[in-house]
Amino acid sequence: MMKECLEQVRTQVPLVHNITNYVTVNDVANVLLACGGSPIMSDEAEDVEDITSVCGGLNINIGTLHKTSIEGMYRAGRKANELDHPVLLDPVGAGASRLRTETALGLMKELRLAAIRGNISEIKTLSAGSGTTRGVDADVADAVTEENLDAAVEFVKGFAREAGCIVAVTGAIDLVSDGSRCYVICNGRPEMGKITGTGCQLSGIMTAYLVANPDNRLEAAAAAVCLMGLAGEIGWSRMQEGEGNSTYRNRIIDAIYNMTGEELEKGARYELR
Amino acid sequence: MMKECLEQVRTQVPLVHNITNYVTVNDVANVLLACGGSPIMSDEAEDVEDITSVCGGLNINIGTLHKTSIEGMYRAGRKANELDHPVLLDPVGAGASRLRTETALGLMKELRLAAIRGNISEIKTLSAGSGTTRGVDADVADAVTEENLDAAVEFVKGFAREAGCIVAVTGAIDLVSDGSRCYVICNGRPEMGKITGTGCQLSGIMTAYLVANPDNRLEAAAAAVCLMGLAGEIGWSRMQEGEGNSTYRNRIIDAIYNMTGEELEKGARYELR
Amino acid sequence: MMKECLEQVRTQVPLVHNITNYVTVNDVANVLLACGGSPIMSDEAEDVEDITSVCGGLNINIGTLHKTSIEGMYRAGRKANELDHPVLLDPVGAGASRLRTETALGLMKELRLAAIRGNISEIKTLSAGSGTTRGVDADVADAVTEENLDAAVEFVKGFAREAGCIVAVTGAIDLVSDGSRCYVICNGRPEMGKITGTGCQLSGIMTAYLVANPDNRLEAAAAAVCLMGLAGEIGWSRMQEGEGNSTYRNRIIDAIYNMTGEELEKGARYELR
Numbered sequence: 001m002m003k004e005c006l007e008q009v010r011t012q013v014p015l016v017h018n019i020t021n022y023v024t025v026n027d028v029a030n031v032l033l034a035c036g037g038s039p040i041m042s043d044e045a046e047d048v049e050d051i052t053s054v055c056g057g058l059n060i061n062i063g064t065l066h067k068t069s070i071e072g073m074y075r076a077g078r079k080a081n082e083l084d085h086p087v088l089l090d091p092v093g094a095g096a097s098r099l100r101t102e103t104a105l106g107l108m109k110e111l112r113l114a115a116i117r118g119n120i121s122e123i124k125t126l127s128a129g130s131g132t133t134r135g136v137d138a139d140v141a142d143a144v145t146e147e148n149l150d151a152a153v154e155f156v157k158g159f160a161r162e163a164g165c166i167v168a169v170t171g172a173i174d175l176v177s178d179g180s181r182c183y184v185i186c187n188g189r190p191e192m193g194k195i196t197g198t199g200c201q202l203s204g205i206m207t208a209y210l211v212a213n214p215d216n217r218l219e220a221a222a223a224a225v226c227l228m229g230l231a232g233e234i235g236w237s238r239m240q241e242g243e244g245n246s247t248y249r250n251r252i253i254d255a256i257y258n259m260t261g262e263e264l265e266k267g268a269r270y271e272l273r
Numbered sequence: 274m275m276k277e278c279l280e281q282v283r284t285q286v287p288l289v290h291n292i293t294n295y296v297t298v299n300d301v302a303n304v305l306l307a308c309g310g311s312p313i314m315s316d317e318a319e320d321v322e323d324i325t326s327v328c329g330g331l332n333i334n335i336g337t338l339h340k341t342s343i344e345g346m347y348r349a350g351r352k353a354n355e356l357d358h359p360v361l362l363d364p365v366g367a368g369a370s371r372l373r374t375e376t377a378l379g380l381m382k383e384l385r386l387a388a389i390r391g392n393i394s395e396i397k398t399l400s401a402g403s404g405t406t407r408g409v410d411a412d413v414a415d416a417v418t419e420e421n422l423d424a425a426v427e428f429v430k431g432f433a434r435e436a437g438c439i440v441a442v443t444g445a446i447d448l449v450s451d452g453s454r455c456y457v458i459c460n461g462r463p464e465m466g467k468i469t470g471t472g473c474q475l476s477g478i479m480t481a482y483l484v485a486n487p488d489n490r491l492e493a494a495a496a497a498v499c500l501m502g503l504a505g506e507i508g509w510s511r512m513q514e515g516e517g518n519s520t521y522r523n524r525i526i527d528a529i530y531n532m533t534g535e536e537l538e539k540g541a542r543y544e545l546r
Numbered sequence: 547m548m549k550e551c552l553e554q555v556r557t558q559v560p561l562v563h564n565i566t567n568y569v570t571v572n573d574v575a576n577v578l579l580a581c582g583g584s585p586i587m588s589d590e591a592e593d594v595e596d597i598t599s600v601c602g603g604l605n606i607n608i609g610t611l612h613k614t615s616i617e618g619m620y621r622a623g624r625k626a627n628e629l630d631h632p633v634l635l636d637p638v639g640a641g642a643s644r645l646r647t648e649t650a651l652g653l654m655k656e657l658r659l660a661a662i663r664g665n666i667s668e669i670k671t672l673s674a675g676s677g678t679t680r681g682v683d684a685d686v687a688d689a690v691t692e693e694n695l696d697a698a699v700e701f702v703k704g705f706a707r708e709a710g711c712i713v714a715v716t717g718a719i720d721l722v723s724d725g726s727r728c729y730v731i732c733n734g735r736p737e738m739g740k741i742t743g744t745g746c747q748l749s750g751i752m753t754a755y756l757v758a759n760p761d762n763r764l765e766a767a768a769a770a771v772c773l774m775g776l777a778g779e780i781g782w783s784r785m786q787e788g789e790g791n792s793t794y795r796n797r798i799i800d801a802i803y804n805m806t807g808e809e810l811e812k813g814a815r816y817e818l819r
Contacts, residue, residue, distance in 0.1 A: 022295040022568040023575050023587050029296050029469035034518050039469065040366065041296050044339050050370030066590050066614070068339070093586065097596030194803070196575035196585065238515055242784055244803025245580050246796040250519040257467070257517025295568040302569050302742035307791050312742065313639065314569050317612050323643030341612070511788055523792040530740070530790025 002268050003261030005213050005223035010036035014211035017055040017080075018204060019043045019073050021063025021092065024197025027249065028059075031201040034257035035227065037208035043069040048076035057085050057114075057211035059204050062103055063092035070103055077111040086114035086210040086217070090203040094118065095125030105129060108163060114210050115166040115221055117203045120144055120152075123169050127159045144173045153182045153273050166221050168206065170199060174229065176222045183222040185270040187229025189236045194245045198252070202228045205256070226268035231255035233267070275541050276534030278486050278496035283309035287484035290328040290353075291477060292316045292346050294336025294365065297470025300522065301332075301477040307530035308500065310481035316342040321349035330358050330387075330484035332477050335376055336365035343376055350384040359387035359483040359490070363476040367391065368398030378402060381436060387483050388439040388494055390476045393417055393425075396442050400432045417446045426455045426546050439494045441479065443472060447502065449495045456495040458543040460502025462509045467518040471525070475501045478529070499541035504528035506540070548814050549807030551759050551769035556582035560757035563601040563626075564750060565589045565619050567609025567638065570743025573795065574605075577747040580803035581773065583754035589615040594622035603631050603660075603757035605750050608649055609638035616649055623657040632660035632756040632763070636749040640664065641671030651675060654709060660756050661712040661767055663749045666690055666698075669715050673705045690719045699728045699819050712767050714752065716745060720775065722768045729768040731816040733775025735782045740791040744798070748774045751802070772814035777801035779813070 015038045020028055025041060032039040042051040045068065052058050058080040060073050080087045089111075091104035104126055108116070116126065120142045144152040152175060160167040161179035168176045174185040192198045206224040213220035235251035288311045293301055298314060305312040315324040318341065325331050331353040333346050353360045362384075364377035377399055381389070389399065393415045417425040426448060433440040434452035441449045447458040465471045479497040486493035508524035561584045566574055571587060578585040588597040591614065598604050604626040606619050626633045635657075637650035650672055654662070662672065666688045690698040699721060706713040707725035714722045720731040738744045752770040759766035781797035 021587070023571050023585075025296050026299060026469065026572060030519055030522065033467045033469060039296075040369070041294070041337050042366075042370070043337065044372065046340065047338055047370050047372040050372070051366075054369055064587050064589065065593055067592065093588075093597075096586070096600055097588070097593050099590065099593040099596070194579045196572065196579060234515075242780075242797075242800060242804060244800030246576055246799035246803070249576065250523065250796065251515075253519035254515060254517030257519070258515060298569050299572060299742065303792055303795065306740045306742060312569075313642070314567070314610050315639075315643070316610065317645065319613065320611055320643050320645040323645070324639075327642055507788075523796065524788075526792035527788060527790030530792070531788060 001219050002223040002226060003265040005209055005216065005220045006227065006261045006264050008212040009208050012212045013038055014056040014208045015040060015054065016057050016059055016204060016207045016211065017042065017052045017076065018059045019069060019076055020059065020061035020200060023063060024200040027197050028200050028204040031253050031256055032204045032208060034253050035205045035208055043072040045071040045075050048072045049079040052076045052080050052085065053083065055085065057207045058087045059207040060087065060107065061090040061092055061200055061203055062100055063200065065099060065103060073107060074110060077107060081112045086207065087111055088115045088117060088203055088207045088210065089113050090200060091116065091118045091122045091126055094122040101125055113165040114217065115168060115206060116163060117168040117170065117206055119199065120169050120171055123159060123167065144169065144171050144175060149173065153184065157182050166218055168221055168225060170202065170225065174225045176225055178218040181218060182273045183270050184273055185222065185225050185229060187226050187233060187269050189232045191236060191248060192232045195249045198228065222270065223264065226270060227256060227259060227264055230264060230267040231259060274492050275496040275499060276538040278482055278489065278493045279500065279534045279537050281485040282481050285485045286311055287329040287481045288313060288327065289330050289332055289477060289480045289484065290315065290325045290349065291332045292342060292349060293332065293334035293473060296336060297473040300470050301473050304474040304526050304529055305477045305481060307526050308478045308481055316345040318344040318348050321345045322352040325349045325353050325358065326356065328358065330480045331360045332480040333360065333380060334363040334365055334473055334476055335373055336473065338372060338376060346380060347383060350380060354385045359480065360384055361388045361390060361476055361480045361483065362386050363473060364389065364391045364395045364399060367395040374398055386438040387490065388441060388479060389436060390441040390443065390479055392472065393442050393444055396432060396440065417442065417444050417448060422446065426457065430455050439491055441494055441498060443475065443498065447498045449498055451491040454491060455546045456543050457546055458495065458498050458502060460499050460506060460542050462505045464509060464521060465505045468522045471501065495543065496537065499543060500529060500532060500537055503537060503540040504532060547765050548769040548772060549811040551755055551762065551766045552773065552807045552810050554758040555754050558758045559584055560602040560754045561586060561600065562603050562605055562750060562753045562757065563588065563598045563622065564605045565594065565615060565622060566605065566607035566746060569609060570746040573743050574746050574750040577799050577802060578750045578754060580799050581751045581754055589618040591617040591621050594618045595625040598622045598626050599629065601631065603753045604633045605753040606633065606653065607636040607638055607746055607749055608646055609746065611645060611649060619653060620656060623653060627658045632753065633657055634661045634663060634749055634753045634756065635659050636746060637662065637664045637668045637672055640668040647671055659711040660763065661714060661752060662709060663714040663716065663752055665745065666715050666717055669705060669713065690715065690717050690721060695719065699730065703728050712764055714767055714771060716748065716771065720771045722771055724764040727764060728819045729816050730819055731768065731771050731775060733772050733779060733815050735778045737782060737794060738778045741795045744774065768816065769810065772816060773802060773805060773810055776810060776813040777805060
């Protein structure tokens with residue numbers, strides 16, 4: 001199944017409209033190309049409707065919010081909904097500021113989302129309608145572990161039902177649920193947390209996967225998570241003496257560029273609950 | 274000739290003012306340093322006139338347009354014209370949205386451009402005064418090929434005459450014309466299309482080449498195109514097992530950093546029509 | 547002492563709020579992670595007070611100023627002052643435009659800064675209350691050299707007293723003073739000037755060092771400068787045939803990622819005047 005999801009992306013070359021932060025935007029563009037998609041970025045309110053119309057999906061990331069780009073998010077999202085394009089929300093830093101939390105909650109309310117992808121703190125914030133996050137990283141106290149896995153799975157399933165879309169919570173253990181089923185994914189390396197933007201990159205990839213696999217969205221979202229984690233493992237295995245997080249960033253994107261459907265199928269480590 | 278163009282850049286270290294998109298801006302800055310120039314970025318309307326005054330040329334790229342940066346483009350462009358600095362326009366995504374098309378056409382009308390650099394779809398859009406583009410990549414149907422080369426050369430020559438400036442259309446085959454002569458350039462690798470921003474990078478380099486070679490602008494523009502393509506070839510030849518588009522991006526900039534005039538002269542593959 | 551400064555950062559993982567330019571922001575984020583800190587970026591006026599409140603320090607960089615982000619700088623700065631968080635100012639391009647010069651001077655006047663870090667032209671501009679800078683690079687005529695070192699040390703000490711904070715002037719020789727003492731630092735490589743943003747990166751690191759070493763701020767600022775320079779030396783020693791400024795950028799961040807307190811202590815080359 002994951003093999004097919006990957007291959008659909010490479011075959012269809014889905015064009016993804018990204019309204020994203022200026023910190024990690026270059027990596028998001030390169031990783032979209034690496035996975036077989038094609039990126040376009042635009043956040044100006046007067047530009048976004050035209051741009052999203054020529055695309056297949058929309059990736060909204062609130063990492064460096066501007067008042068002006070918020071309007072662009074709403075306008076692009078409504079147009080994408082009208083055209084029935086999948087819309088993904090990455091609520092970066094929800095819980096860390098009122099503006100971010102309110103914007104994420106407002107977008108959830110106003111738009112029909114296909115997926116939400118964030119860390120556990122951000123997702124808890126959205127679930128609670130408020131909260132606290134330590135910067136853009138998940139609260140360690142909130143991490144999904146073997147010990148609290150059952151509760152975490154129930155929480156994510158519940159929130160996916162509430163939100164009416166796929167919810168992906170990423171961390172040491174990743175959870176991807178549509179409300180009834182939940183993928184529990186163990187790919188990845190802890191060192192990925194020392195690279196800025198691996199979450200943003202995953203959101204870009206996941207949007208491309210959702211576009212190219214309209215009939216298997218849960219599997220597609222899970223495949224995107226496995227792909228990112230597996231690329232993190234492959235990239236790490238290629239690290240040489242003296243290399244650090246900057247080279248690791250390149251090696252992960254390189255691994256995504258070279259990933260085949262067979263390798264993803266074989267390397268994905270997950271169970272379905 | 275290309276050797277001299279490259280060496281002039283390395284000797285003069287032209288300072289280039291870039292109003293460019295936030296996706297590829299870091300690569301544009303690094304590639305300007307790699308080729309021997311020096312970059313400065315500023316798009317705030319109240320800042321750009323001062324900044325462009327201390328520079329030698331202006332590179333305008335409409336990749337992530339904001340209403341506020343559009344005003345900056347006009348103000349910087351007028352000041353650069355007043356100071357007789359070369360101004361280059363990179364109409365990223367012209368044809369994909371009304372705002373981009375109108376902004377590119379407006380800048381063409383209002384400013385005295387030294388050069389326009391884009392893919393064939395974008396250039397056709399400007400030529401037609403309207404059009405359709407698939408995202409930021411050229412329409413495959415529009416690609417310049419051996420089959421339609423004669424017609425493409427005539428089209429580019431004609432548009433360069435109309436626009437009153439050098440026009441560079443880049444793709445598998447690159448065309449660079451001032452309206453009477455046209456360089457047909459075959460350097461490059463198809464894999465360069467899997468890196469975000471090679472076009473934006475080329476526009477930055479080309480601006481530096483125009484600044485440093487005021488008496489040979491057509492040759493300078495062609496030399497910049499050959500440099501980028503040749504660097505793509507050299508970078509590709511250094512790729513190792515497991516590497517992909519992220520490392521390739523680094524290797525291309527590295528190749529530009531190390532390029533000598535002799536290597537460019539020897540490696541440039543073109544004919545003049 | 548430098549060893550302790552580095553280890554405090556790795557132990558405390560200081561969260562740094564960055565209001566910085568969109569050119570080098572990704573490298574600033576990755577280098578903050580590499581040195582042991584954690585980055586968050588936000589420049590929207592309505593977002594910055596909340597964000598800076600969850601952080602330990604604030605790094606203000608005026609590299610690509612927008613009218614809207616200037617308000618964010620003031621609001622974040624006042625809040626950080628209220629919370630007694632260290633605030634660093636990087637006056638990129640001060641002297642190159644009226645807006646940049648006035649903004650830098652205005653921030654100096656309005657905020658209680660812990661440190662200012664810039665090249666000699668920028669610092670002279672702030673000292674004079676006006677000036678001229680060649681783009682974002684220091685005027686060669688103004689470079690700190692063995693010949694003018696005594697005068698330069700006196701100048702930096704004097705400006706640090708005037709400004710009431712630590713002043714770091716970086717170049718071939720780096721000077722870091724609190725007004726009474728001055729570190730004269732000789733780490734680094736000239737090739738670092740061919741990478742965009744090594745100064746911006748250093749400002750990010752220095753902010754993290756200031757946060758984590760509240761009782762030894764001068765030493766912490768000097769340790770950050772030595773770290774960056776030493777990483778430039780280590781990164782350069784690992785360069786291979788055919789590599790250039792793009793790979794060098796990665797190797798420097800990698801070297802910071804791998805740096806231990808012992809290596810920094812041993813590799814730091816400085817004298818205290």
